[in-house]
Amino acid sequence: MMITAIRCFSLLLVAADAAHAASQLWQPRITRYDHLPDLSDNHTLVRRALDDLTNPPPIDTRSLDKRYLIRTLDLMQPWPNHEIRYCFATPEDKQALFYNLKDAIDRWWFAGLDQSVYRWTEVDDAECHAHRSTVLLIKRGHDGAGHTTTTGYLPADASTGNEGPVMELDDTDWGGYDNKVGTFAHEIGHAWGLFHEHQNPNFWRSEDGFVDGNFGTVFGNDNFHCENLVGYDTALAAAQADLGTEGGKAICKSVLTASQYHFAGSSFLPWTPSIVFAPPGHNFADVDWNSIMIYPSHTSSGNGRPVITAPGDHIINQNHFPTAQDVIGVNLCYTTPVLNLGPFLNQAGNSMFNSFQSIYHQSRGEKGC
Numbered sequence: 001m002m003i004t005a006i007r008c009f010s011l012l013l014v015a016a017d018a019a020h021a022a023s024q025l026w027q028p029r030i031t032r033y034d035h036l037p038d039l040s041d042n043h044t045l046v047r048r049a050l051d052d053l054t055n056p057p058p059i060d061t062r063s064l065d066k067r068y069l070i071r072t073l074d075l076m077q078p079w080p081n082h083e084i085r086y087c088f089a090t091p092e093d094k095q096a097l098f099y100n101l102k103d104a105i106d107r108w109w110f111a112g113l114d115q116s117v118y119r120w121t122e123v124d125d126a127e128c129h130a131h132r133s134t135v136l137l138i139k140r141g142h143d144g145a146g147h148t149t150t151t152g153y154l155p156a157d158a159s160t161g162n163e164g165p166v167m168e169l170d171d172t173d174w175g176g177y178d179n180k181v182g183t184f185a186h187e188i189g190h191a192w193g194l195f196h197e198h199q200n201p202n203f204w205r206s207e208d209g210f211v212d213g214n215f216g217t218v219f220g221n222d223n224f225h226c227e228n229l230v231g232y233d234t235a236l237a238a239a240q241a242d243l244g245t246e247g248g249k250a251i252c253k254s255v256l257t258a259s260q261y262h263f264a265g266s267s268f269l270p271w272t273p274s275i276v277f278a279p280p281g282h283n284f285a286d287v288d289w290n291s292i293m294i295y296p297s298h299t300s301s302g303n304g305r306p307v308i309t310a311p312g313d314h315i316i317n318q319n320h321f322p323t324a325q326d327v328i329g330v331n332l333c334y335t336t337p338v339l340n341l342g343p344f345l346n347q348a349g350n351s352m353f354n355s356f357q358s359i360y361h362q363s364r365g366e367k368g369c
Contacts, residue, residue, distance in 0.1 A: 078334045079153045083119040084191055086136040086167075087128035093140040096171050101138070104184035111322040113330060118192070132156070133164040136191060141170035147183060152193035152333070167191060182292070182320030189293050189326060193333040197294040198308060199255075201270035202282045211254040212270040216282045219270075223309045226252035226265055230302035235263035264300040268308055284311055292322045 079085075088094035109115045128135050133156030141147065150165040167187055171180065204213035205220035213220075226232065232251075239261050240248030250257040251265055255272070258265035281287075288294070289310065296318040297306035310316055 077153045078193060082117050082334055083121055084136055085121050085123050086138055087123050089137055089139040096140050097169055100181050101184055103181045104188055107185045107321050108188060112324060112327040136165040136167055139168045141168045146170055147187050149187040149190040151190050151195055178320045186292050192330045194293050194329055197288055197291045199271050201273045204270040209253050210270060212272045214273045218284055218287055223313055225307055228301050228303055228305040228307050229264045230300050231264060235261045288325045290319060290323045292319050292326055
């Protein structure tokens with residue numbers, strides 16, 4: 001199997017600070033709960049499990065070899081020994097986040113991730129402070145600030161100001177229990193090493209002017225509505241002041257430019273093909289529309305209108321559970337050897353060094369949303 005054949009997209013872990021994370025899907029599966037009338041609303045996972053046992057969804061086996069692989073070229077690594085060691089920033093953060101986070105972790109186990117191999121281990125405050133650079137610090141976000149998570153294992157690096165892996169979760173009760181826990185599960189995907197399905201450069205149309213589009217047929221000017229993103233007017237004005245009227249429009253065409261202006265478009269636009277491992281597919285059927293790592297259409301919308309849609313302007317709705325392909329992707333992140341690709345991005349001998357340094361310092365080197 002080719003190294004590009006599965007879901008771990010690589011790297012570089014930058015997303016605009018304004019971007020709000022989400023987990024989602026193409027068409028929501030109709031889930032029958034009428035045969036489980038005695039279960040309370042707090043048993044969503046149990047209801048879903050029983051429903052899948054009594055009415056299992058079809059699996060398109062053609063998609064099992066089309067996942068992309070998040071694999072870092074240097075900085076993002078798999079967690080040592082398949083174990084995410086974590087702590088909470090404060091006792092109050094733990095009280096607010098613990099149970100929903102646990103439910104989100106359980107959804108990955110339920111989806112098929114082997115919990116005897118992959119482990120989440122909470123450490124005490126002493127361990128957290130003594131080994132902060134290698135422990136995932138979980139914080140509670142406030143006031144609808146959204147979610148952000150270091151992609152994979154990113155140890156501290158004094159030269160970039162990175163203090164170690166971070167997960168920030170907004171526990172605002174928007175959309176109900178399933179929405180919140182599903183979003184937490186999306187962030188867990190980032191923590192394991194997955195990045196966004198929709199940022200695969202092979203899905204974006206080059207002819208529409210996307211700098212890193214790689215001859216895809218899925219996303220383009222007709223279904224990426226950049227002008228609907230939160231902060232668009234501010235970012236555009238700043239970019240045009242620096243780059244001119246036409247040059248400023250690159251915030252909607254280049255992930256690098258969007259990142260430089262702290263614009264949410266950097267969580268949507270395709271990654272540079274030379275710094276990611278992506279599957280060979282370029283078409284609608286190659287996208288895992290059910291992935292928990294694909295954004296729903298209204299993510300980071302500043303005006304209530306859709307930002308990204310499936311071809312034909314079909315709305316992408318939120319998915320609350322990881323797919324079998326998401327699980328396969330995590331497995332491959334931890335079993336596929338990394339190729340020796342020469343000088344890494346943060347090394348002066350790499351041709352992408354200057355671009356990398358620019359993005360890395362803007363984002364402080366982390367985060368997937």
